[in-house]
Amino acid sequence: MAGPLTPHRIDLPPTLAAAELTDDNRVIVLVIAAVAVAALAVGMVLLRQVLAAGEGTGNMKKIAAAVQEGANAYLARQLRTLGGFASVVVFLLLLLPADNWSQRIGRSVFFVIGAGFSAATGYIGMWLAVRSNVRVAAAAREATPVVPSPADRGSTEVPAGEPGQELTAVSHRAMKIAFRTGGVVGMFTVGLGLLGASCVVLVYAADAPKVLEGFGLGAALIAMFMRVGGGIFTKAADVGADLVGKVEQGIPEDDPRNAATIADNVGDNVGDCAGMAADLFESYAVTLVAALILGKTAFGDSGLAFPLLVPAIGVVTAMIGVFAVAPRRADRSGMTAINRGFFISAVISLVLVAVAVFAYLPSSYADLDGVTDMEILGHEGNPRVLALVAVAIGIVLAALIQQLTGYFTETTRRPVRDIGKTSLTGPATVVLSGISIGLESAVYSAVLIGLGVYGAFLLGGTSITLALFAVALAGTGLLTTVGVIVAMDTFGPVSDNAQGIAEMSGDVEGAGAQVLTDLDAVGNTTKAITKGIAIATAVLAAAALFGSYRDAVSEAIDKVNRDVTGEMNLSLDISQPNNLVGLILGAAVVFLFSGLAISAVSRSAGAVVLEVRRQFREKPGIMDYTEKPEYGRVVDICTKDALRELATPGLLAVMAPIAVGFSLGIGALGSFLAGAIGAGTLMAVFLANSGGAWDNAKKLVEDGHHGGKGSEAHAATVIGDTVGDPFKDTAGPAINPLLKVMNLVALLIAPAVVKFSYGDDSSPGLRAGIAILAIVIIVGAVYVSKRRGIAVGDEGNAERVAQQPDPAVVS
Numbered sequence: 122m123a124g125p126l127t128p129h130r131i132d133l134p135p136t137l138a139a140a141e142l143t144d145d146n147r148v149i150v151l152v153i154a155a156v157a158v159a160a161l162a163v164g165m166v167l168l169r170q171v172l173a174a175g176e177g178t179g180n181m182k183k184i185a186a187a188v189q190e191g192a193n194a195y196l197a198r199q200l201r202t203l204g205g206f207a208s209v210v211v212f213l214l215l216l217l218p219a220d221n222w223s224q225r226i227g228r229s230v231f232f233v234i235g236a237g238f239s240a241a242t243g244y245i246g247m248w249l250a251v252r253s254n255v256r257v258a259a260a261a262r263e264a265t266p267v268v269p270s271p272a273d274r275g276s277t278e279v280p281a282g283e284p285g286q287e288l289t290a291v292s293h294r295a296m297k298i299a300f301r302t303g304g305v306v307g308m309f310t311v312g313l314g315l316l317g318a319s320c321v322v323l324v325y326a327a328d329a330p331k332v333l334e335g336f337g338l339g340a341a342l343i344a345m346f347m348r349v350g351g352g353i354f355t356k357a358a359d360v361g362a363d364l365v366g367k368v369e370q371g372i373p374e375d376d377p378r379n380a381a382t383i384a385d386n387v388g389d390n391v392g393d394c395a396g397m398a399a400d401l402f403e404s405y406a407v408t409l410v411a412a413l414i415l416g417k418t419a420f421g422d423s424g425l426a427f428p429l430l431v432p433a434i435g436v437v438t439a440m441i442g443v444f445a446v447a448p449r450r451a452d453r454s455g456m457t458a459i460n461r462g463f464f465i466s467a468v469i470s471l472v473l474v475a476v477a478v479f480a481y482l483p484s485s486y487a488d489l490d491g492v493t494d495m496e497i498l499g500h501e502g503n504p505r506v507l508a509l510v511a512v513a514i515g516i517v518l519a520a521l522i523q524q525l526t527g528y529f530t531e532t533t534r535r536p537v538r539d540i541g542k543t544s545l546t547g548p549a550t551v552v553l554s555g556i557s558i559g560l561e562s563a564v565y566s567a568v569l570i571g572l573g574v575y576g577a578f579l580l581g582g583t584s585i586t587l588a589l590f591a592v593a594l595a596g597t598g599l600l601t602t603v604g605v606i607v608a609m610d611t612f613g614p615v616s617d618n619a620q621g622i623a624e625m626s627g628d629v630e631g632a633g634a635q636v637l638t639d640l641d642a643v644g645n646t647t648k649a650i651t652k653g654i655a656i657a658t659a660v661l662a663a664a665a666l667f668g669s670y671r672d673a674v675s676e677a678i679d680k681v682n683r684d685v686t687g688e689m690n691l692s693l694d695i696s697q698p699n700n701l702v703g704l705i706l707g708a709a710v711v712f713l714f715s716g717l718a719i720s721a722v723s724r725s726a727g728a729v730v731l732e733v734r735r736q737f738r739e740k741p742g743i744m745d746y747t748e749k750p751e752y753g754r755v756v757d758i759c760t761k762d763a764l765r766e767l768a769t770p771g772l773l774a775v776m777a778p779i780a781v782g783f784s785l786g787i788g789a790l791g792s793f794l795a796g797a798i799g800a801g802t803l804m805a806v807f808l809a810n811s812g813g814a815w816d817n818a819k820k821l822v823e824d825g826h827h828g829g830k831g832s833e834a835h836a837a838t839v840i841g842d843t844v845g846d847p848f849k850d851t852a853g854p855a856i857n858p859l860l861k862v863m864n865l866v867a868l869l870i871a872p873a874v875v876k877f878s879y880g881d882d883s884s885p886g887l888r889a890g891i892a893i894l895a896i897v898i899i900v901g902a903v904y905v906s907k908r909r910g911i912a913v914g915d916e917g918n919a920e921r922v923a924q925q926p927d928p929a930v931v932s
Contacts, residue, residue: 141491142326146426149481150322153426153433157316160436160604164308167301167443168249174298177259180626184383185255188618191387191756192251195763196395199350200240202764203343206771207236210342214335218677218872224328228335231321235339235406238313239399243347246306246398246611247390253302254386254618260295261619261636262629292636293448296455299615299640303608304443306398311436311604314340314405315429322413322425329425330414330669337410338865340403342771344396345858349718349770351396352851354763355388356722358755359850360843361729367839370737370744371831375624378743380736380750381729384759386621392850393614393648397655400857401607404658405432407861408600411665412593418672419590420504421491423482430481431512431597434473439604442466446608455643456531459612463523463605467516470601478509496584507580511591515598515661518573519606519654522566526653529562530813531646532821536562540818540841544827544834551818551841559811559848566653566806570660589668596661599654610651613644642820649813652854656805659857663798666864670794673868674787677875693791703781703789707796710777711804714859715852717770717906722847725762729755769906774859776895778867782874784892790867790874797863805856812849815841 142150176182211229219225317336322329362381366372375382409428416424446462448455483489486500529536536558543550577595581588620637623629629637695701732754742748782790819838821827828834877884 141422142322142329142425143422143490146422147323149426150319150429153429154316154319154323156433156436157312157314157319160308160312160315160440163440164305164312167305167308171249171253171256171298171302171305174256175259176255177262178626178628181255181258181622181628184622184625185251187383187752188254188386188390188622189251191383192247192390194756195354195387195391195760196244196247198760198764199347199391199767200244202767203236203240203346206346207233207339207342210338214338214869217869218876219331220328224325224331227321227325227328227332230335231317231332232335232339234317235336235403236343237339238317239340239343239402239406240347242306242310242313242402243344243395243399245309247395249302249305250390250394250611250615250618253298253615255622257295257299257615257619257640258623258626258629258637260291260298261623261633261640263291263294263633291633292455292639295619295636296448296458296640297446299612299619299644300446300459300608301443302615303611304604306394306611307439307443307604307607310398310402310405310607311432311439311600314402314409315432315436317406318409318413319429322429327417327425330410330417333410333413334865334869337403337407338862338869340399340406341858341861341865342775344399344403345774345855345862346767346771347399348396348855348858349851350763350767351388351392352718352847352855353721353725353766354759355385355392356846356851357725357729357762358384358388358759359846360722360726361733361755363839363843364726364730365733365737368836369734373624373830375621377625377627378746378750380733380752381755382621382625383752384729384755386618387756388759389614389618389621394611397610397651397854398607400655400854401603401610401651401658403858403861404655404662405600405603407865408593408596408658408662408665410865411662411669412590412597414669414672415586415590415593415665417491418494419492419497419584419586420482421489421493423489423491424590427481427508428593428597430477431474431594432600432603434477435470435601435604438466438470438473438601441469442602442605443608454533455640456527456646459609459643459647460523463602463609464520466605467520467602470598471513471516474512474598474601475509478505478512482508494584494586497587500582500584500587502582507587507591508594511577511580511594512598512601514573514577515595516601518569518595518657519599519602521569522653522657523650525562525565525569526650526810526813527646529558529810530649530817532642532817532824537814537817537821540814541821541827541834541838544818544822544837544841547833548837548840551815551837552844555811555815555818555841555845558814559807559809562810563803563807566656566810567802570657570802573657574661574664586668586672589665589671592661592668593665596658596665599658599661602654603658606651606654609647613648616640616644638820638824642817645813645816645820649809649849652809652813652849653806655854655857656802656809659805659860660798660802663794663801663860663864666861666868667791667794667798670791670864670868670871673871674791674875677872678879680872680876693788693795695792697788699785699789700792703785703792704796706777706781707793707798708800709796710773710793710863711797711800711856711859713903714770714773715804715808715856717773717903718852718855719847721762721766721769721906722851725759725766728758728762732758766906769902770855770859772898772902774862775866776899778863779870780892780895780899782867782870783877783888783895786878787871787874790871794864794867797860801856801860805853808848808853808856810849812845812853815845816849818842
């Protein structure tokens with residue numbers, strides 16, 4: 122987007138009133154809020170169904186209790202740590218410019234509410250997942266066919282039936298428990314997101330978009346911290362457990378003799394369940410923020426309600442989709458049933474949105490009330506067509522990414538099978554093959570997302586405001602599938618944990634163990650798919666927020682009482698050096714953020730490796746079960762390291778836009794956001810798909826391909842999986858909230874950057890001081906992070922690990 126950002130102010134005729142929340146729209150928003158509450162009620166119903174299932178043997182319950190205790194302890198400490206950080210942000214939000222104190226206070230209050238809802242969504246996901254996993258394992262334990270084979274029947278009278286029918290039924294029951302668990306989290310995600318946005322609109326009416334900036338920032342910040350912290354915890358434990366247990370000791374993944382197994386299972390819940398639930402919640406909140414900000418300008422009165430109407434329809438169809446995931450005997454795998462629920466939900470969403478569009482919106486832009494932009498009022502075309510096609514683009518984009526990601530990560534598809542073949546030649550070729558698949562798949566996903574954004578943008582014609590609103594509506598269209606997407610994602614770690622509990626307890630063998638292995642492989646694919654869709658929501662939300670940023674800059678310039686049209690620092694023309702530097706810095710932040718996250722996993726995993734090796738060395742009886750591992754030490758290492766590593770990526774995300782904006786100007790800040798969106802899209806998909814493909818290649822070999830468990834090929838895929846772990850579960854998914862945090866920070870500081878750059882309040886010294894402070898904080902945080910060193914080669918760290926007290930997570 123070249124040229125100045127500052128359209129000249131138009132003196133409007135007095136007959137053109139600004140957008141307001143009409144009585145009819147207020148009723149609609151109240152109904153939407155009621156739908157949100159209904160989603161929470163459905164979530165409670167599903168929760169009761171899940172908790173009604175059996176918990177298995179006493180040994181299984183004991184292991185599950187240890188996982189629950191570790192997960193609760195970690196999240197409690199994490200949320201206490203984040204409480205202090207959130208308090209500082211609340212104070213800073215009060216200092217940023219706003220039209221009045223009501224907006225400032227509302228922005229800060231709803232920052233706290235957004236942060237609280239995001240944390241609650243993550244905590245609920247974790248709380249139920251650690252209770253569901255043992256129930257899934259218990260359901261699989263029943264997988265002993267009750268119908269004997271013909272050779273065993275003899276003269277005994279038995280019911281008619283085919284051998285294995287009961288096995289299939291048990292597999293379906295186990296899958297249903299796991300997916301209904303995800304359904305609970307999905308209902309709370311969409312319910313709380315929609316309820317929060319609806320309440321802001323009802324309380325603040327036309328001022329709601331500005332107050333929602335605080336709501337979105339609270340959700341995004343907490344999600345980013347939960348993603349980074351949980352990702353460091355889970356992958357440090359996972360990598361440590363695999364390297365020492367599988368590769369060095371030659372024992373299974375979840376063998377109870379491995380001291381890192383409890384920490385690994387805890388990590389699945391605090392990383393995947395809590396982290397992704399919070400991540401998708403903030404995607405939901407931030408997309409609604411952008412849609413309402415742009416909708417108020419583009420559609421006037423209707424723009425304050427329609428962006429909420431679309432995700433409200435998604436809530437209803439999510440309920441249908443979750444219940445539609447009912448496995449059938451003819452299904453090729455559990456993925457077939459999940460795909461069926463997803464597509465049923467998507468199709469019904471599209472039909473209901475079409476009904477809502479034609480029932481609610483007028484057929485002409487001239488008939489839109491509350492629009493003050495003469496270009497929009499005189500725009501040719503039909504707002505109904507724009508809204509319906511834009512939403513359809515978002516829904517279709519979700520479906521396409523789901524299929525594309527599935528192709529690159531499913532065990533039955535060629536890419537994963539090709540990685541399995543490379544395992545015969547060693548770990549180096551496994552790693553190279555996974556990297557190539559990730560890089561290639563990132564291009565296809567980026568092209569799809571780019572086409573979706575551009576297709577929606579074209580719907581606006583000559584009006585940039587309408588074009589950007591169409592992009593935001595595409596984001597709300599994608600949100601109609603979020604309830605099912607969250608259910609798919611939670612399904613993955615629940616299945617993984619169920620297999621871990623079964624293996625550690627030794628109470629699930631044979632057919633039941635195979636049921637859990639199959640579910641775990643499906644779960645790996647669903648996690649990869651949801652990560653692909655999550656980055657699509659991030660890009661659509663970031664693109665829409667980019668439009669909101671443009672509007673915020675224009676509004677701020679109107680207030681400085683100076684004609685600055687054409688100023689270099691306002692143009693997004695990247696031929697200007699400051700903007701080109703901003704673009705490069707935006708891309709660089711994504712790389713630095715990813716590197717810091719992966720490096721944090723490496724350090725913490727090194728400490729875990731040292732601790733697990735120490736226990737095997739000093740307690741030789743562990744291998745013959747005469748001595749018990751000290752699981753609590755590893756949990757404590759992962760907890761401390763994850764919380765310690767949180768600060769650096771978080772400070773980078775918040776301070777980088779401040780440093781660029783106050784030093785290089787408002788145009789460079791816009792270019793910074795563009796660079797971050799471009800690099801972040803490719804990096805996130807690359808990391809997620811490489812990791813997912815490596816994980817399922819390991820599953821493929823473990824199922825008997827290319828040598829099976831214990832073979833050299835298996836060791837090669839285990840090493841590939843350990844490389845992929847921090848890719849797919851730490852750095853990759855954390856990029857999603859990173860993009861939105863940086864966009865929201867830029868949106869919030871834009872008025873201050875303009876105020877101190879132009880007009881009577883301009884102050885180069887103050888700008889320089891703020892920029893220098895932000896740069897010092899970034900450099901200091903990175904320096905401290907790098908000074909920690911890699912634990913594997915750090916003797917001091919080895920002594921620290923050996924001397925840590927056992928918190929007795931497992932008695």
